[in-house]
Amino acid sequence: MADGNTLWHGRFTGxxxxxLRALNDSLPFDQRMFREDIAGxxxxxxxxxxxxxxxxxxxxxxxxxxxxxEGEMEQETFDWAESDEDIHTAVERRATELTPxxxxxxxxxxxxxxxxxxxxxxxxxxxxxxxxxxxxxxxALLNRAEEALExxxxxxxxxxxxxxxxxxxxxxxxxxxxxxxxxIDRLNDTRRRADVSVLGAGALAGSSLPIDPQMVADxxxxxxxxxxxxxxxxxxxxxxxxxxxxxxxxVHMSRMGEELCLWASSEFDFIELDxxxxxxxxxxxxxxxxxxxxxARGKAGRLIGNLTGFLTTQKGLPLTYNKDLQEDKEPLxxxxxxxxxxxxxxxxxxxxxxxxxxxxxxxxxxxYVAATDLADFLVERGVAFRQAHATIAxxxxxxxxxGTELFELVHAHDDLGPEAAELLQPGIGRNRRNSxxxxxxxxxxxxxxxxxxxxxxxx
Ligand code: ARG
Numbered sequence: 224m225a226d227g228n229t230l231w232h233g234r235f236t237g238x239x240x241x242x243l244r245a246l247n248d249s250l251p252f253d254q255r256m257f258r259e260d261i262a263g264x265x266x267x268x269x270x271x272x273x274x275x276x277x278x279x280x281x282x283x284x285x286x287x288x289x290x291x292x293e294g295e296m297e298q299e300t301f302d303w304a305e306s307d308e309d310i311h312t313a314v315e316r317r318a319t320e321l322t323p324x325x326x327x328x329x330x331x332x333x334x335x336x337x338x339x340x341x342x343x344x345x346x347x348x349x350x351x352x353x354x355x356x357x358x359x360x361x362x363a364l365l366n367r368a369e370e371a372l373e374x375x376x377x378x379x380x381x382x383x384x385x386x387x388x389x390x391x392x393x394x395x396x397x398x399x400x401x402x403x404x405x406x407i408d409r410l411n412d413t414r415r416r417a418d419v420s421v422l423g424a425g426a427l428a429g430s431s432l433p434i435d436p437q438m439v440a441d442x443x444x445x446x447x448x449x450x451x452x453x454x455x456x457x458x459x460x461x462x463x464x465x466x467x468x469x470x471x472x473x474v475h476m477s478r479m480g481e482e483l484c485l486w487a488s489s490e491f492d493f494i495e496l497d498x499x500x501x502x503x504x505x506x507x508x509x510x511x512x513x514x515x516x517x518x519a520r521g522k523a524g525r526l527i528g529n530l531t532g533f534l535t536t537q538k539g540l541p542l543t544y545n546k547d548l549q550e551d552k553e554p555l556x557x558x559x560x561x562x563x564x565x566x567x568x569x570x571x572x573x574x575x576x577x578x579x580x581x582x583x584x585x586x587x588x589x590x591y592v593a594a595t596d597l598a599d600f601l602v603e604r605g606v607a608f609r610q611a612h613a614t615i616a617x618x619x620x621x622x623x624x625x626g627t628e629l630f631e632l633v634h635a636h637d638d639l640g641p642e643a644a645e646l647l648q649p650g651i652g653r654n655r656r657n658s659x660x661x662x663x664x665x666x667x668x669x670x671x672x673x674x675x676x677x678x679x680x681x682x
Contacts, residue, residue, distance in 0.1 A: 229306055249309040249549050255556065257296045259344035260310050261289050263337060263422060264318075264328060266442035271330055274433050281324040288321035289314070311337055331434040333426035335456040335544040342551060344443065346417040346465050349559040350410050356566045357410075357472065358681040361403045363573045365671070365678055368396035371578065372667055377653040378493065378583035379592055380662065388595055389587040389652040390662035392578065393671060400674050402475045407681070409468045417461040420445035424455035427543040457543040459533075462551045466530040469558040473526035476565055480519030483572070487513045492582045497575035500568070515568045522565050529554035588649040590629040594619055596646045596655055601638060614638065 229239060239247070265286060272282040292314055295301035307313035311334050318325035372393035380390035420443060423429070423436025429452045440448045449455035486493035487501075496513055504510035536550045594615050601611035618636065622629045634644040645651065657663035660670065 229308055229312070244308075247308065247546075249552065250303070250307050250313060252553050252556065253310045253338075254296075254313070256310055256341045256345050256552075257293065257314065259341045259348070260314055260337070261293045261296075262344065262443060263340050263439075264289055264314065266439045267332055267422060268328055269442055270435050270438045271327070273438060274435050276330050276432060276434075277324075277327055281327060284322040284324040285318065285328055288318040288325050291321055292317045309334070309338075310341075331425065331430045331432040332422065333424075333456075335426050336422050336424040336452075338549075339424075339456055339458070340420060340422040340443075342459070342555070343417050343419065343421065343445075343461065346461055346555070347414060349555075350414045350417070350465065353469075353472075353559065353562060353566075354407050354410055354682065356563055356570075357403055357407055358678070360566050360570045360573065361400050361407075361678055361681070363570045364396050364400050364403070365674055367573060367578075368393040368400070369671060369675075371396060372664065372671060374578075374580060375653070375664065376578055376580040376583060377587050377650070379587040379589070386586065386589060386592050388656070388662070389592055391653065391664060391667045392580075392583065394662040394667045397667070397670055397674060399475070399479055400678070402478075403472070404677065406468065406472045406475060409471060410465075413461065413464040413468045415446075416464055418445055419447040419449055419461075421449045421455035421458075424449055424452035427456050428452055453543045457540065457545075457548070459537060459548055459551050462555050463530065463534055463537065466526075466533055466554060466558055469562045470523070470526045470530045472562050472566070473523035476519040476562075476569060477521075477523035479569070480513075480516040483516035483576075484513050484520070487511075487516070491586075493579055493586075495577045495579060496572065497577075500572040500575055515565075515572045519565050519569055522561050526558050526561060529558045584649070587652070590647045591619060593647050593652050596652055597633060597639065597643055599655075600643045600646060604638070606638070 268277060268282055268285045268289075271277040272279065277285070292301070295317070301313075301317070303313060304316060307316060315325065315328055318328060372391065376392040377389050378392055378395065379386040380388050380395070420436065420440030422439045422443075423434055437448055483494065485491050487496055496511060498511075500515055502512045502514045504512065533551060533554045536547050540547055597615045597618075598608065598611040601614060602608050606614070614636075618629060618632045621627065622632055630644050630647050633639045633647065634641055636643070654664045657665040660666060
């Protein structure tokens with residue numbers, strides 16, 4: 224039997240077993256919520272005083288005690304006790320040691336509404352901080368896109384990982400900016416649903432005491448107040464929402480990571496990674512490895528695992544609070560930490576890598592990459608697109624079969640000729656697709672202006 228009295232020992236004759244403590248205690252991972260827990264307690268006791276459940280002296284003694292507890296936790300001088308089951312019990316136990324008045328602190332409150340409120344505050348704080356880290360990556364990508372536009376760098380755009388049409392590097396980098404901007408938008412939605420105060424729901428049914436949950440919500444800066452106490456203590460949808468939003472970030476980082484790995488390979492040779500953002504091999508001296516990009520790809524598995532794991536935890540739960548819900552914290556913390564770490568490393572990698580313009584452009588200069596432009600040339604002269612496609616396809620087939628340069632075949636063709644053959648010159652295709660949102664330099668410049676405005680408005 225472990226020593227120490229738990230908060231709920233009154234009803235029990237013996238103490239909890241070691242095995243129960245080892246499984247049941249959440250302190251090892253929920254102590255990181257101490258600021259949110261103490262903020263919740265401050266708001267709660269102010270409300271208790273306002274409604275007459277605490278007198279002024281009791282309130283000020285409890286607030287002093289909470290300040291001391293917070294200071295000890297910040298300084299890491301807090302003396303954790305054997306009986307501290309979770310962060311809520313630890314704070315209350317220590318506050319009560321400091322002042323007997325703290326024995327009234329849990330009036331009209333349960334750990335069920337308390338923990339749900341704490342996790343909401345954590346989620347909101349994490350969202351605000353992760354949005355900033357995401358914004359840094361978007362800024363890094365946009366800076367590199369603006370540089371690429373100025374340097375007029377282009378590369379082959381791919382479909383099916385086959386060279387398709389020449390695109391501006393700026394256009395390619397900007398595509399990632401839009402993906403990560405959507406992630407910020409998703410986090411904003413998630414934040415809105417997390418921004419609901421649930422303190423005052425009690426264990427599950429509210430309270431017989433004259434508590435004022437709206438005052439607590441206002442004190443803590445929440446925009447909304449729960450409507451149903453049963454839902455309030457059992458709802459963790461906002462955790463699942465956040466895990467999904469972070470999985471979406473993870474999938475985006477993973478896709479970009481895969482592309483960076485390809486680009487850094489000798490086969491592509493499109494980029495060179497800075498030494499500070501790549502690793503070597505312990506055996507093969509020639510290697511420079513894109514570990515950050517690989518981990519960006521690998522971490523997505525863990526983020527998606529956190530999401531599916533937690534959805535599975537929730538799916539069979541009857542109303543209201545069940546201890547299963549304690550499983551919300553580890554995936555939440557892990558996903559936030561994982562996304563933060565990965566975004567920071569990717570941002571450094573993007574800021575410092577070098578583009579190999581020559582290599583990108585020579586891959587894009589393959590005459591076959593201009594095939595669509597040849598078909599469009601015919602279309603502009605009134606040929607139906609299907610017919611134009613067939614004509615160019617047969618020239619490509621012939622060139623591939625007998626090795627005749629496509630340029631010569633086009634040059635000699637009655638409906639094409641020298642003007643069309645010019646389209647096969649290196650770099651010509653780069654600036655042809657200037658339709659809205661297209662990859663031509665004119666359209667890309669407009670797009671980057673638009674992005675710059677959005678990015679500058681980010682907090
Ligand atoms: N550590 C618990 C959690 O994280 C706090 C709530 C405990 N509630 C209870 N009725 N045992 O969910």
